[in-house]
Amino acid sequence: MNNEFIKQETNVTGEGYLPGLAIDTVIFGFHDDKLKVLILSYKDTSLYALPGGFVHTEEDVNEAARRVLFSRTGLTNIFLDQFYVFGDKSRYDASSLKTIMKARGFTPPEDHWLLKRFVSVGYYALVDFTKAIPTPDSISDSCDWFSLDKLPPLMQDHRQIIDKALQTLQANLDHKLIGFNLLSDDFTMGDLQRLYETVLNKKLIRAAFQRKMLGLGILERIAKKWTGGAHKAPYLYRFIARD
Template sequence: MTQLDDSKNRQSLLDLINTTDFVEHISVDCIIFGFHKDKLKVLLLKYHDLDLYSVPGGFVFNHEDLRQAAARVLYERTHLHDLFLDQFHTFGRIDRTENNVHQILLQNKGIEVPKDHWIFQRFISVAYCSLIDYTMSETFPDALNESVEWHDVDKLPNMAFDHERMINEGLIHLRKNLDTQLVAYNLLPEKFTMMQLQQLYETVLGEKFRRNNFQRKMLSLGTLERLEKFYDGSPNKAPYLYKFLPSEISV
């Protein structure tokens, strides 16, 4: 990092801590899971000055809804946009920010801030999760103080704050809600085969299903609409295409 880059980095941190337009004690975090074939990953930020990783997150402006803040923060940190973000949990344990990354970053930049500054105070975080095809998003911005990387969900690096718990809770939510918007909005094409859906379920849940049993289960949920058959010119029996029925989006 050049001296000019370091100066810009320091100024961006100064601008952040001097801002008074944030909602006090509330933050948003985004747990973005990535799926492709038989791999499941999670998107993490790597702090250049620290041996720590975090999920994309940030503060909420006074004029923003929570969902707007989550979408803005995600775009600012990763350039991902137009994702369905499912609000799944609120994290508020009193010790959740004991390994205060902000304090260490400011100290490393030689920025002195009073101990009672708002950025060091207790924050409750509203968490959102999403599931995308990670091969569609492999190029991310390289910010002055962080980089963005995909990591296997079962091989997490050293995490900041309580973000390992966030990822674990997000994975539980993902596995419980695969039948809903998490799949319909971000991952599969508008029209898909039952085999494509089964491959997704098997990867996320980590188990195999018998084809007939899986199809029977999915059709019984009432979330799919059967469409025309998919003809690809092969001699095999043409499978039906499906799409998800519209459903409500959480706030």
């Protein structure tokens, strides 16, 4: 893990970074029929936050998002997309940034670049929970999965950022078929239905759901899941990526 934040706090003018622009990432996972989000907690503070960071002057914003995600969580090669710009003037709260720096023994000057107004580009990521092993960076105590219904109090407007990311995930589940990024490579129709039901927060009719999914022509049936018994073993499916 890098120590980019340490460079950022002693770099009081923000040299080498785009001023006033942040990145926040909402990383969704799916486990035990719950939708989960990855949350960092900052050392020696009671602050919980989304993994976030800043953009280098010599870097594309989308590139910065991938770098931030990797440096804060160790995750790479995952579905990651912009979903909204959080730009209300009321959103920025310098006090939490001061708390984080002070907990590290650094008292920032009042005109420190990190204490100014920031606009944040929200990204959401979808990961296969079974493959993602998040690891915290050097300024974080932990990097943990929290169920959406059991989130800790989050700093700044991070709770609203998660809510907006969830709305985007719900809206894109059908028309961009992004939900498959949350499943293992092989899954049963039941796994897929539980994912949809969890994200959309409503029950779906099994026959209609199965008909719809198979009708999309994007699933390959690979084998029966071995359950020990002979009967009623469910088929396994695999997503066929489309252009």
